[in-house]
Amino acid sequence: MKQFSRQEVANHNKRGDLWVIIDTKVYNLSKFIAIHPGGAAVLLDAEVAGQDATETFFGLHRHEVLLKPNYSRLQIGIIEGEEEQIKAPQPGALSKLPYGEPPWLTEGFHSPYYNDSHRRVREVMRLLVDNLIYEDAQARESDGKPVSRLVLETLAEQEVHAMRLGPGKHLQGKKLFNGAVAPEEFDYFHELVITQELVRVGSRGYGDAIMGGMVIGLPPVLNFGSEELKARIVPDILAAKKFICLAISEPFAGSDVGGLRTTAELSEDKKFWIVNGTKKWITNAHFCDYFTVGCRTDGGFTVLLVERSEGVETKPIKTAYSAVSGTAYVTFDNVKVPVGNTLGEVDGGLIVMLSNFNHERWVLCCSSARSQRLVVEEVLKWTSQRKVFGKPLIEQAVVRAKIAQMISRAEAVQTWLEHITYQMCHMTYKQMSANLAGPISFLKMMSTQMAQETARDAVQIFGGRAITQSGLGRFIEHYHRTIAFDALLGGAEDVLGDLGVRQAMRHIPETARL
Numbered sequence: 001m002k003q004f005s006r007q008e009v010a011n012h013n014k015r016g017d018l019w020v021i022i023d024t025k026v027y028n029l030s031k032f033i034a035i036h037p038g039g040a041a042v043l044l045d046a047e048v049a050g051q052d053a054t055e056t057f058f059g060l061h062r063h064e065v066l067l068k069p070n071y072s073r074l075q076i077g078i079i080e081g082e083e084e085q086i087k088a089p090q091p092g093a094l095s096k097l098p099y100g101e102p103p104w105l106t107e108g109f110h111s112p113y114y115n116d117s118h119r120r121v122r123e124v125m126r127l128l129v130d131n132l133i134y135e136d137a138q139a140r141e142s143d144g145k146p147v148s149r150l151v152l153e154t155l156a157e158q159e160v161h162a163m164r165l166g167p168g169k170h171l172q173g174k175k176l177f178n179g180a181v182a183p184e185e186f187d188y189f190h191e192l193v194i195t196q197e198l199v200r201v202g203s204r205g206y207g208d209a210i211m212g213g214m215v216i217g218l219p220p221v222l223n224f225g226s227e228e229l230k231a232r233i234v235p236d237i238l239a240a241k242k243f244i245c246l247a248i249s250e251p252f253a254g255s256d257v258g259g260l261r262t263t264a265e266l267s268e269d270k271k272f273w274i275v276n277g278t279k280k281w282i283t284n285a286h287f288c289d290y291f292t293v294g295c296r297t298d299g300g301f302t303v304l305l306v307e308r309s310e311g312v313e314t315k316p317i318k319t320a321y322s323a324v325s326g327t328a329y330v331t332f333d334n335v336k337v338p339v340g341n342t343l344g345e346v347d348g349g350l351i352v353m354l355s356n357f358n359h360e361r362w363v364l365c366c367s368s369a370r371s372q373r374l375v376v377e378e379v380l381k382w383t384s385q386r387k388v389f390g391k392p393l394i395e396q397a398v399v400r401a402k403i404a405q406m407i408s409r410a411e412a413v414q415t416w417l418e419h420i421t422y423q424m425c426h427m428t429y430k431q432m433s434a435n436l437a438g439p440i441s442f443l444k445m446m447s448t449q450m451a452q453e454t455a456r457d458a459v460q461i462f463g464g465r466a467i468t469q470s471g472l473g474r475f476i477e478h479y480h481r482t483i484a485f486d487a488l489l490g491g492a493e494d495v496l497g498d499l500g501v502r503q504a505m506r507h508i509p510e511t512a513r514l
């Protein structure tokens with residue numbers, strides 16, 4: 001790189017011959033000025049043209065602007081004898097910001113929950129996210145196209161899709177992250193780590209697009225499907241060759257599973273179910289091959305694995321939260337489903353569904369805790385670099401008060417989450433269903449309530465930047481726009497709170513008195 005003195009740069013300060021210094025790097029903007037999204041006037045300002053515009057630049061752009069190849073090529077040299085101060089994050093690196101990582105990854109802190117295998121999983125997963133998934137997430141979030149095959153296949157090779165289903169028999173014989181963790185060693189903390197690393201892409205819908213439907217749609221098959229059915233469909237799904245989703249909610253009923261109207265009736269020869277009805281808000285459904293469907297049957301409620309076949313139709317739903325997640329409206333019109341595709345007992349679907357909810361809600365809590373922390377990181381960076389009334393925003397007490405709340409919420413959710421995860425690691429599936437439905441419901445209710453408060457506070461701090469989909473506040477805009485989804489999915493906050501209290505009511509001794 002050529003070296004220049006600040007005096008030399010100062011000579012290039014007019015239209016047609018325009019240089020600026022940003023963090024000791026010299027950029028030639030003589031041609032770029034014509035296409036600069038912020039316009040020409042700002043670049044010709046006497047305090048910018050030929051000058052050091054570092055502070056002005058970082059008050060208006062994200063660092064990533066300078067790192068993009070089409071902009072980094074504008075750099076023609078550096079200032080002699082000076083060293084850049086603002087470093088680009090290295091792939092795989094831990095955040096250096098206070099509270100930028102959960103305590104177990106923070107220098108000087110300790111945790112009883114994580115061992116070396118969790119640290120190895122964290123390292124591999126973060127590298128995958130930073131080197132491969134992040135870029136795809138940003139691109140797909142804006143163009144709405146499907147997740148790239150390279151991402152899906154790389155995750156399949158590393159067995160990430162299988163690991164996202166939690167510990168269990170489905171991991172037997174698999175080489176997880178090329179041996180970073182043994183299948184019998186894999187526990188819910190490993191899964192928590194994988195989920196939380198994925199969240200770092202900062203795109204809620206993309207996180208779901210990477211087979212979020214499988215995370216909730218496949219467990220009923222694994223836990224309640226016949227061996228024949230599992231052998232036929234599971235390997236292709238874990239290899240990301242086929243896709244599955246969970247189809248429960250309907251235009252008529254969401255959290256109220258008892259109010260579902262999709263029906264399954266046995267054919268005369270008793271070999272098939274005939275399914276009729278509609279499902280709504282089904283994540284991934286638009287590109288799915290299999291649907292785990294809740295149906296009304298003669299004696300109650302039954303869960304079936306419906307394959308994409310004649311009579312199955314999916315139409316994408318345009319949601320506020322994502323174009324990439326494949327959220328769809330599904331219609332079943334006299335669909336023939338072999339009775340061998342019944343999951344669990346006929347009329348015993350409630351058990352199938354209820355046992356699924358704990359894991360689904362817990363996964364949401366993992367992602368909520370980590371995305372709140374991402375917001376904390378964005379806010380800490382922004383309030384330190386943005387100067388108003390002559391000093392950084394973070395020097396304002398009112399801003400610090402908001403940050404205090406955000407950090408406390410992120411820490412509280414993570415800590416409670418780890419406590420519940422520890423319980424999950426030490427309970428059988430049955431014990432989890434019996435003991436943890438209430439606590440997980442409360443945790444999810446609290447996580448999403450806090451997430452919404454954090455979203456609101458972050459919008460106040462970022463101001464107008466938090467309502468534009470590009471530029472400095474783009475992650476805050478995304479977070480604020482998509483946060484309502486987490487508060488509904490897997491059970492709305494009020495429903496979950498009520499569920500937890502009702503579970504507790506069953507255990508209040510009749511003899512208890514004040």
Ligand code: HEM
Pocket residue numbers: 020027029036037038039042043048053056057060061062065066071074470471472
């Ligand atoms: C290498 C130098 C620069 C590059 C590559 C660049 C690039 C960009 C890009 C891509 C945007 C669109 C918004 C975004 O993605 O963040 C933008 C907006 C803007 N830029 Fe620059 N820029 C440069 C230097 C500067 C400088 C030195 C100033 C000084 C005033 C400036 C002022 C602005 C303004 C005012 C906006 C509009 C911001 C907004 O909408 O809030 N830019 N620039």
